Amino acid sequence: IEESEKFRIEYWALEEAKLQRMPKAKPLATRIALVTGAGSGIGKAIAHRLVAEGACVVVADINAGSAADVAAELGGPDKATAVTVDVTDEERIKAAFDQAALAFGGVDILVNNAGISISKPLLETTAEDWDLQHSIMARGSFLAAREAARVLIAQNMGGDIVYIASKNSVFAGPNNIAYSATKADQAHQVRLLAAELGEHGIRVNGVNPDGVVQGSGIFAGGWGAKRAAVYGVPEEKLGEFYAQRTLLKREVLPSHVANAVFALVGGDLTHTTGLHVPVDAGVAAAFLR
Numbered sequence: 492i493e494e495s496e497k498f499r500i501e502y503w504a505l506e507e508a509k510l511q512r513m514p515k516a517k518p519l520a521t522r523i524a525l526v527t528g529a530g531s532g533i534g535k536a537i538a539h540r541l542v543a544e545g546a547c548v549v550v551a552d553i554n555a556g557s558a559a560d561v562a563a564e565l566g567g568p569d570k571a572t573a574v575t576v577d578v579t580d581e582e583r584i585k586a587a588f589d590q591a592a593l594a595f596g597g598v599d600i601l602v603n604n605a606g607i608s609i610s611k612p613l614l615e616t617t618a619e620d621w622d623l624q625h626s627i628m629a630r631g632s633f634l635a636a637r638e639a640a641r642v643l644i645a646q647n648m649g650g651d652i653v654y655i656a657s658k659n660s661v662f663a664g665p666n667n668i669a670y671s672a673t674k675a676d677q678a679h680q681v682r683l684l685a686a687e688l689g690e691h692g693i694r695v696n697g698v699n700p701d702g703v704v705q706g707s708g709i710f711a712g713g714w715g716a717k718r719a720a721v722y723g724v725p726e727e728k729l730g731e732f733y734a735q736r737t738l739l740k741r742e743v744l745p746s747h748v749a750n751a752v753f754a755l756v757g758g759d760l761t762h763t764t765g766l767h768v769p770v771d772a773g774v775a776a777a778f779l780r
């Protein structure tokens with residue numbers, strides 16, 4: 492018994508020493524976030540929220556014009572910088588982090604948000620559809636997370652990586668095999684990276700939105716029409732339809748997803764990693780359809 496007690500004390504002393512060495516996250520007002528796909532929709536709302544909380548933001552998007560517009564809205568060079576990046580391109584990702592270092596001195600938070608949605612039934616989904624969907628969301632978010640990890644480990648000040656995944660990463664929605672499969676890939680990246688990067692004080696979490704119609708380029712660009720057809724409702728009523736099927740009977744807006752990102756990186760959830768936060772007004776809790 493004495494031996495095991497001695498071992499227990501030594502073990503906890505070592506654990507305590509490890510914790511002391513672990514980097515502490517800086518306050519949000521001194522942090523720099525790189526948000527992919529921040530030129531529109533959910534990413535843009537996240538960028539706005541983080542800047543409102545005092546952070547500086549790198550607005551990274553494949554669409555140069557929208558990235559520049561959002562960076563300007565956020566207050567210009569003191570608060571935000573725009574970078575044109577295709578997340579499937581390894582070199583461009585690296586260049587985006589280099590630009591962040593040049594503009595603000597580094598990156599503390601990566602939000603993997605960029606995405607498209609190919610919504611087709613299995614028999615209509617081509618190999619090209621599959622590859623395109625996966626290249627942007629599975630490969631793109633992996634490449635950005637890997638570069639973020641390199642930077643965060645070198646800075647040795649902890650950090651955050653947040654994936655904007657989806658309710659569809661867990662639940663099977665109709666007619667979107669490629670999209671949902673790549674969201675499930677992202678969800679597992681969250682767990683894998685949380686496991687691998689935890690010892691560096693880097694937390695990796697996910698947010699699972701659902702039914703964010705307003706402001707979403709994905710919805711406006713065809714996904715909305717297809718979803719409306721699947722559910723048998725007029726496209727202009729889709730937001731209302733989504734709201735009615737939630738437990739809260741409320742529509743989810745981009746700002747609600749941004750609230751969850753802020754909750755994860757804002758400083759209070761210091762011991763939370765590998766988690767997925769649903770922002771779906773309760774759909775996943777009582778999956779309806």
Ligand code: NAD
Nearest residue numbers: 528531532533553577578605606657700702703707708709
């Ligand atoms: P959105 O189209 O408004 O925003 C996506 C952004 O990603 C756009 O600005 C687009 O230019 C950018 N982008 C696309 N391909 C890119 C690439 N290769 N490299 C860099 N940027 C690229 O759509 P949104 O609804 O705001 O979606 C944002 C994220 O949220 C996506 O990952 C999406 O899957 C996820 N999501 C959305 C919903 C929803 O209901 N809208 C639900 C669950 C998950």
